[in-house]
Amino acid sequence: EAFNAAVAAAKPLNAFIVETPEHALAAADKVDQARAAGETLPSMAGVPIGMKDLFCTNGVQTTAASHILEGFKPEYESTVSQKLWDAGAGMLGKLNLDQFAMGSSNETSYFGNVVSPWRRNDGGNAPLAPGGSSGGSAAVVAGRIAPGATGTDTGGSIRQPAAFVGISGIKPTYGRCSRWGTIAFASSLDQAGPMARDVRDCAIMLEAMSGFDAKDATSLDVPVPQWEAGLNASMAGKRVGIPREYRVDNMPEEIEALWQQGIAWMKDAGAEIVEVSLPHTRYALPAYYIIAPAEASSNLARYDGVRYGQRDLPEAANLQDMYAATRAAGFGDEVKRRILIGTYVLSAGFYDAYFTQASKVRALIAQDFERAWERCDVLLTPTAPSAAFALGEKSADPLAMYLNDVFTVPSSLAGLPAMSVPGGLDKAGLPLGLQVIGRALDEQGVLNAALAIE
Numbered sequence: 001e002a003f004n005a006a007v008a009a010a011k012p013l014n015a016f017i018v019e020t021p022e023h024a025l026a027a028a029d030k031v032d033q034a035r036a037a038g039e040t041l042p043s044m045a046g047v048p049i050g051m052k053d054l055f056c057t058n059g060v061q062t063t064a065a066s067h068i069l070e071g072f073k074p075e076y077e078s079t080v081s082q083k084l085w086d087a088g089a090g091m092l093g094k095l096n097l098d099q100f101a102m103g104s105s106n107e108t109s110y111f112g113n114v115v116s117p118w119r120r121n122d123g124g125n126a127p128l129a130p131g132g133s134s135g136g137s138a139a140v141v142a143g144r145i146a147p148g149a150t151g152t153d154t155g156g157s158i159r160q161p162a163a164f165v166g167i168s169g170i171k172p173t174y175g176r177c178s179r180w181g182t183i184a185f186a187s188s189l190d191q192a193g194p195m196a197r198d199v200r201d202c203a204i205m206l207e208a209m210s211g212f213d214a215k216d217a218t219s220l221d222v223p224v225p226q227w228e229a230g231l232n233a234s235m236a237g238k239r240v241g242i243p244r245e246y247r248v249d250n251m252p253e254e255i256e257a258l259w260q261q262g263i264a265w266m267k268d269a270g271a272e273i274v275e276v277s278l279p280h281t282r283y284a285l286p287a288y289y290i291i292a293p294a295e296a297s298s299n300l301a302r303y304d305g306v307r308y309g310q311r312d313l314p315e316a317a318n319l320q321d322m323y324a325a326t327r328a329a330g331f332g333d334e335v336k337r338r339i340l341i342g343t344y345v346l347s348a349g350f351y352d353a354y355f356t357q358a359s360k361v362r363a364l365i366a367q368d369f370e371r372a373w374e375r376c377d378v379l380l381t382p383t384a385p386s387a388a389f390a391l392g393e394k395s396a397d398p399l400a401m402y403l404n405d406v407f408t409v410p411s412s413l414a415g416l417p418a419m420s421v422p423g424g425l426d427k428a429g430l431p432l433g434l435q436v437i438g439r440a441l442d443e444q445g446v447l448n449a450a451l452a453i454e
């Protein structure tokens with residue numbers, strides 16, 4: 001009954017692509033059995049969560065919100081989802097997202113956009129974007145339909161939607177969570193992470209999701225700390241860096257005010273505030289929008305109408321026509337745009353001018369952060385340059401959409417852990433997020449600074 005009520009509440013949000021009540025109920029049954037047998041319960045025993053539809057789930061349709069994968073039922077379970085089931089969690093369903101995780105508003109999904117559960121309080125009644133690409137995850141947590149959901153973050157897709165709907169979300173250090181069985185977008189950037197109501201829930205869920213996996217060559221072979229047990233909201237003895245280059249042109253007043261409020265909270269918690277410089281920040285977006293499409297164009301070559309999901313023109317005269325027809329019908333416009341950009345920047349004549357150059361910029365950005373860590377322990381910035389925008393407001397202008405990632409992309413390029421935590425409301429009553437960025441593998445420092453804000 002509770003499940004049916006939750007599903008009914010979720011309908012107008014369009015957050016689920018597939019519902020799996022039996023999976024969540026089986027996890028609940030296991031709790032009863034374990035209790036009856038006097039066993040100790042695992043960390044997420046019986047917790048019903050939402051699963052972004054980018055994680056392969058055994059026997060359950062997995063689409064990446066793309067027509068090309070409609071009907072695809074993997075015969076394997078992603079490492080991250082398996083770890084969550086091992087920790088006792090159950091799945092309410094597969095959640096909507098931007099197609100192949102490409103987007104910042106959830107409007108590129110083949111299954112229609114997700115609607116944010118929030119509304120402006122100043123009379124503007126237009127439905128709002130939940131952020132993206134993990135828009136379904138953001139909506140079910142903010143809408144109190146699930147206590148937690150998985151997200152993935154390539155350039156901000158956990159943090160920006162978390163900020164838009166007033167919840168918390170952390171992208172761990174690149175390599176913390178296995179990418180095995182997660183549909184690839186840009187392999188050198190993709191990281192899974194939790195989205196939940198508060199910092200503690202994120203810590204519990206991240207602990208369950210993390211850990212070395214021999215099936216992912218970039219998985220980090222390091223122990224998973226007990227982040228929940230290590231939570232501590234005191235910032236005494238910690239230095240919080242404020243990167244001056246994040247004060248971008250035309251930054252709305254309320255974002256600046258939010259940032260100042262965050263700084264005040266950090267001081268209250270005992271932190272010392274230091275100004276730092278990340279000089280290559282303004283090259284991060286252009287570098288990201290070369291590297292991510294380049295890797296995507298390579299990763300998406302596997303969707304050929306033979307191995308997965310949809311096939312168009314089954315009676316085609318030749319293989320080439322079948323490939324072309326399948327890909328033309330199967331991929332959405334934004335995905336095609338990325339494939340075109342990616343193949344262009346990787347082509348023989350332009351490789352050095354674009355891809356090599358962007359890779360060099362990426363190294364400089366990582367170096368900026370390394371220098372900053374000589375002066376501070378964590379960095380504090382806004383998560384996004386605006387509150388949630390209306391659905392449709394930016395969908396015709398890809399550049400305006402890309403600009404929304406300005407604060408989240410640099411730490412992605414550097415592979416660093418970064419978290420968004422609610423920081424207050426704007427004039428229209430919409431949530432705004434503050435971002436904490438930490439040193440590689442210092443998720444504890446990031447979680448603790450976020451806790452000081454919460």
Ligand code: GLN
Pocket residue numbers: 101102103104132133152153154155156157158185292405
């Ligand atoms: N909005 C960014 C993009 O479209 C980031 C997406 C993501 O992190 N998956 O590429």
